[in-house]
Amino acid sequence: MRDKATSFDIAHRAGVSQSTVSRALRNSPLVNLETREKVQAIAAELNYKVDKNASNLRRQQSGTLALLLFEDPTSDDSLINPFFLSMLGSITKASAKAGYDLLVSFQNLNDDWHAEYEDSNKADGLILLGYGDYVDYRNKLSKLEEQKTHFVRWGAHDVDHPGISIGSNNVQGGFDITQHMINLGRKKFAFIGGADKHCPEFLDRYIGFCNALKNSGLPHDSSLQIEAISTEDSGYQATSALLAEGKSIDALVCASDLIAMGAMRALREHKLTIPEQVAIAGYDNIPISSFANPALTTVQQNTKLAGEILVDSLIKLINGQEVPQTLMPVDLVVRQSCGIAFSSL
Amino acid sequence: MRDKATSFDIAHRAGVSQSTVSRALRNSPLVNLETREKVQAIAAELNYKVDKNASNLRRQQSGTLALLLFEDPTSDDSLINPFFLSMLGSITKASAKAGYDLLVSFQNLNDDWHAEYEDSNKADGLILLGYGDYVDYRNKLSKLEEQKTHFVRWGAHDVDHPGISIGSNNVQGGFDITQHMINLGRKKFAFIGGADKHCPEFLDRYIGFCNALKNSGLPHDSSLQIEAISTEDSGYQATSALLAEGKSIDALVCASDLIAMGAMRALREHKLTIPEQVAIAGYDNIPISSFANPALTTVQQNTKLAGEILVDSLIKLINGQEVPQTLMPVDLVVRQSCGIAFSSL
DNA sequence: CTGAAAGCGCTTACAG
DNA sequence: CTGAAAGCGCTTACAG
Numbered sequence: 001m002r003d004k005a006t007s008f009d010i011a012h013r014a015g016v017s018q019s020t021v022s023r024a025l026r027n028s029p030l031v032n033l034e035t036r037e038k039v040q041a042i043a044a045e046l047n048y049k050v051d052k053n054a055s056n057l058r059r060q061q062s063g064t065l066a067l068l069l070f071e072d073p074t075s076d077d078s079l080i081n082p083f084f085l086s087m088l089g090s091i092t093k094a095s096a097k098a099g100y101d102l103l104v105s106f107q108n109l110n111d112d113w114h115a116e117y118e119d120s121n122k123a124d125g126l127i128l129l130g131y132g133d134y135v136d137y138r139n140k141l142s143k144l145e146e147q148k149t150h151f152v153r154w155g156a157h158d159v160d161h162p163g164i165s166i167g168s169n170n171v172q173g174g175f176d177i178t179q180h181m182i183n184l185g186r187k188k189f190a191f192i193g194g195a196d197k198h199c200p201e202f203l204d205r206y207i208g209f210c211n212a213l214k215n216s217g218l219p220h221d222s223s224l225q226i227e228a229i230s231t232e233d234s235g236y237q238a239t240s241a242l243l244a245e246g247k248s249i250d251a252l253v254c255a256s257d258l259i260a261m262g263a264m265r266a267l268r269e270h271k272l273t274i275p276e277q278v279a280i281a282g283y284d285n286i287p288i289s290s291f292a293n294p295a296l297t298t299v300q301q302n303t304k305l306a307g308e309i310l311v312d313s314l315i316k317l318i319n320g321q322e323v324p325q326t327l328m329p330v331d332l333v334v335r336q337s338c339g340i341a342f343s344s345l
Numbered sequence: 346m347r348d349k350a351t352s353f354d355i356a357h358r359a360g361v362s363q364s365t366v367s368r369a370l371r372n373s374p375l376v377n378l379e380t381r382e383k384v385q386a387i388a389a390e391l392n393y394k395v396d397k398n399a400s401n402l403r404r405q406q407s408g409t410l411a412l413l414l415f416e417d418p419t420s421d422d423s424l425i426n427p428f429f430l431s432m433l434g435s436i437t438k439a440s441a442k443a444g445y446d447l448l449v450s451f452q453n454l455n456d457d458w459h460a461e462y463e464d465s466n467k468a469d470g471l472i473l474l475g476y477g478d479y480v481d482y483r484n485k486l487s488k489l490e491e492q493k494t495h496f497v498r499w500g501a502h503d504v505d506h507p508g509i510s511i512g513s514n515n516v517q518g519g520f521d522i523t524q525h526m527i528n529l530g531r532k533k534f535a536f537i538g539g540a541d542k543h544c545p546e547f548l549d550r551y552i553g554f555c556n557a558l559k560n561s562g563l564p565h566d567s568s569l570q571i572e573a574i575s576t577e578d579s580g581y582q583a584t585s586a587l588l589a590e591g592k593s594i595d596a597l598v599c600a601s602d603l604i605a606m607g608a609m610r611a612l613r614e615h616k617l618t619i620p621e622q623v624a625i626a627g628y629d630n631i632p633i634s635s636f637a638n639p640a641l642t643t644v645q646q647n648t649k650l651a652g653e654i655l656v657d658s659l660i661k662l663i664n665g666q667e668v669p670q671t672l673m674p675v676d677l678v679v680r681q682s683c684g685i686a687f688s689s690l
Numbered sequence: 691c692t693g694a695a696a697g698c699g700c701t702t703a704c705a706g
Numbered sequence: 707c708t709g710a711a712a713g714c715g716c717t718t719a720c721a722g
Contacts, residue, residue, distance in 0.1 A: 004466075006715060017693045022717060032691060047492070049465035053407065054715035057398035057698050064448075069437075085430045092414075092451050101467065103409075104449045106437050120394035121699095122446065147392070261636060291606060293638035351699060362709045367701060377707060399699035402714045466715095 005046040013046075014039050025050060056121065064101040065314060066123035067091055070130050083256075083284045083301070084130045087154065090307025091127060098311055100124075117149075125150035125314045138162075150317045152310055156200035157325045164317065166309050166326045170201050173299040173330040174208025177281045178253055180297070181338050182216050186251035186279050189213060190224040192238050192263055193255020202255040205283060209253050224249070228259050235262025243270045250278055251338075257282035257289045257298055264292060264337075275339030285333050294336035301330055350391040358391075359384050370395060401466065409446040410659060411468035412436055415475050428601075428629045428648070429475050432499065435652025436472060443656055445469075462494075470495035470659045483507075495662045497655055501545035502670045509662065511655050511671045515546050518644040518675040519553025522626045523598055525642070526683050527561050531596035531624050534558060535569040537583050537608055538600020547600040550628060554598050569594070573604050580607025588615045595623055596683075602627035602634045602643055609637060609682075620684030630678050639681035646675055 007025070011018040016035060023031045024039035031039075042048075056062050069084060088104070095102045103123055117123040126144070128151060138161065144151055145162040157165045178189070195206035206225060213220040224247070228238035235254060242249070243266060252267075254260035260282030264274060272278050274294055282289055282298040289296035306328060313323045352370070356363040361380060368376045369384035376384075387393075401407050414429060433449070440447045448468055462468040471489070473496060483506060489496055490507040502510045523534070540551035551570060558565040569592070573583035580599060587594070588611060597612075599605035605627030609619060617623050619639055627634055627643040634641035651673060658668045 008715085018716085019693060019695090019718080020691090022715095023692090026717085030691065035691085051402070051715050052465045052467045053398045053402040054466075054698090055717075057396070057402055057700085058715080058717045060698070062398070085434075088433070089430075089451075092449055096450060102449050104433075104437055104447050105441060106434070120397045121399075122397045288633050288636050291633050291637055293636075353699085363700085364702080364710080365708060367699095368708090371701085375707065380707085396699050399714090400701075402716085403699080403701045405714070 004051075005043075005048040006051070007048075010039060010042050010046065010048060013042050060121070062121055062124050063099070064103055064123045065095050065125055065127060065311065066103040066105065066117040067127045067129060068117075069104065069106050070128070083286055083303070086286075086303045087129060087307060090304045091129075091310060092307075094308040094311035097308075098315055100311070100315070124318045125152075127151070127310055127314060128153035130154070150314060152314045152317065152323075154306065154310060156204055157327065158200055164313060164323050164325060166306060166313060167201070167328070168301045168306070168330050169327045170204035170330075171208040171211070173283060173301075174205035174253070175212045176208070176330070176332050177283070177297070177299050178209045178212035179215075180332060180334065181251045181253070181279050181281065182212060182218065184279065184338055184340065186338075187218060188249045189218065189220070189251045189253060190226065190242060190247070190249045191253050191255070192226050192228050192235060192242075192259050194227050194229060195225055195255075205253075205255050228255065228262075230256040230258050232258050232262040232265070235259030236266050237262070239263040239266035240269070243267075243272075252278055252280040254280065254282050257284045257286045257296060260296055260298070260337075261288065261292060264296075275337055279338040281338055289333075290335065292337070297335045297338045298333050299330050300333045302328055349396075350388075350393040351396070352393075355384060355387050355391065355393060358387050405466070407466055407469050408444070409448055409468045410440050410470055410472060410656065411448040411450065411462040412472045412474060413462075414449065414451050415473070428631055428646070431631075431648045432474060432652060435649045436474075436655060437652075439653040439656035442653075443660055445656070445660070469663045470497075472496070472655055472659060473498035475499070495659060497659045497662065497668075499651065499655060501549055502672065503545055509658060509668050509670060511651060511658060512546070512673070513646045513651070513675050514672045515549035515675075516553040516556070518628060518646075519550035519598070520557045521553070521675070521677050522628070522642070522644055523554045523557035524560075525677060525679065526596045526598070526624050526626065527557060527563065529624065529683055529685065531683075532563060533594045534563065534565070534596045534598060535571065535587060535592070535594045536598050536600070537571050537573050537580060537587075537604050539572050539574060540570055540600075550598075550600050573600065573607075575601040575603050577603050577607040577610070580604030581611050582607070584608040584611035585614070588612075588617075597623055597625045599625065599627050602629045602631045602641060605641055605643070605682075606633065606637060609641075620682055624683040626683055634678075635680065637682070642680045642683045643678050644675050645678045647673055 007018050007021045011021045014021065016039065020031060020035060021039050024036040025043060092102055117126055126149060141162045152164045152166060155165050155167050156170065157167060191206055191209050193202045193206065195203045210220050226238040226242050228234040235258060239262065252263055254263055260280055263280060267274055267278055274280055282296045285298045285300040289298050309326055316323045352363050352366045356366045359366065361384065365376055365380060366384050369381040370388060437447055462471055471494060486507045497509045497511060500510050500512050501515065502512060536551055536554050538547045538551065540548045555565050571583040571587050573579040580603065584607065597608055599608055605625055608625060612619055612623055619625055627641045630643045630645040634643050654671055661668045
């Protein structure tokens, strides 16, 4: 086995008490500078590390944050939504920067996740990411709140939803991308993506979409909103169904890039040219979108900032501070899939 | 604050001693079935969870694995190599399945990572992923081994490298993809990617490439191996340089999909058609590759299996068992970027 | 500025 | 099958 040094070993060598070692290592101003330096030198030499379990047990905290990733249950086993992956990267970095360890876990809907982490003192707080159907999870969220678990979640703010949420301004994003296409002369729009309480992010994007059409005096017929979940396949199915009906459209606003990828496939199958005959836009700016043909115009969420805000907010919550709901601005990423203005063609 | 139940609370309610509670909760066969059930019922009712810090401290283990991700220092801050992201997903799932928590950390080259985790009892063992330049890290790996830290790493097996490595059979992959292109009638090959001790994965792919050419009696000139690291941009630069020299080629084997994406951009800029004039292949089968135009023929590494083997091997190591080096088979993913046989054109 | 001592909440050898 | 007790390695109030 490994022969780990303890604070007693250091105390012995330094000729001081174990309490002094502990203080010196935590940089307590109480301890004499000379003593402190001697202790730290010996600790470094022995490759000593404070035992986290003992320290955490005594201090009744863990210095650890838990990231709970809820996968889209519909997605295939090995494929994780690239957007969440990008969030994961930024959250990992942000917690490291804040001096916290990060426990990562993929969750099923049935897991008893809402108590596990904080109750067992494994983590001081929870970050919830992509947890699927909002309606299903309301109860679990309430339970978290009841138990006074510290948590933040990524997603749309919802008045009757417990807890702090950090999310993008999806209404704005939906509006901007639609307005962009209107500016390019498009008139016959459809929206591909679910738009109800079950997925408020998509709903918000749809609301932005409707606002833009209304603003410009364009008709918006609810029959042109086609249900789809965030997969390539679902986007393909929804768009195929739309086209099969023979509806005439010249612009497709998709609730996510994955949906847009599928929609592009359906358009191609129907021999419709992009962007000449049908302009198309996505949402998320996942890596794939810049390599699509034509490259996909989309909306970029700031995942780097999002990760930082999520982590900072959670730490504030843990420290008993007040934290606001946050709605982050989004950026339009203009590529080729919406073409250029009709007038200049 | 939160009012957490302890084993003493349960003992009190159940009318037994705290030791019995502890035993009952760990399903010790020593304790009477009736008592065990009563204790467990009360624990469930109180939403009791064993305090991990206390438990770990006492048992001198953590039930946690640490995943150390070393980013390519050249890559942009927010972009993580999609291949590693996919590995991360499978490792996360595999450790959950094995009953271990997973601590995830992104590391810099200068971090004192080689001691931190296991010495502080935060993790029982380490999984090292994508840790950059092999030559630079040899020393750190040796130090890990010296300290008897338990670790496994993803990558090429290297005789003078300490520790257990799990990796794909890259020689095989390089051979298969090259052979595929030879079968389709290609004759003038180039390999884009670094091929030296600093990146043994790429070197192995290059060795497979050379073997295939030799087997078929095709010339292989080392001037047709162009250095590139695994980024789109580097692939673009390397291919542009190759084309600028005016070399005549009809097949490009790239050491990674990211490199291939850049190479395709360079080919397009030089008005070379893919696959008619130049066939191209990548390695990794990252999500982007199926959406490239034309869709990229590539080599698929089994990340799901890799994650499981990595986790299982590490756990065996922790339990003092012997673990073999593992070389996993790879699969050819044939799409459009290598075209079809010349004879049938 | 320093030391002796209590205690965080468990697990497990020891005794019955 | 059960209980009393020791101890994992720290941190920190208390006393000096």
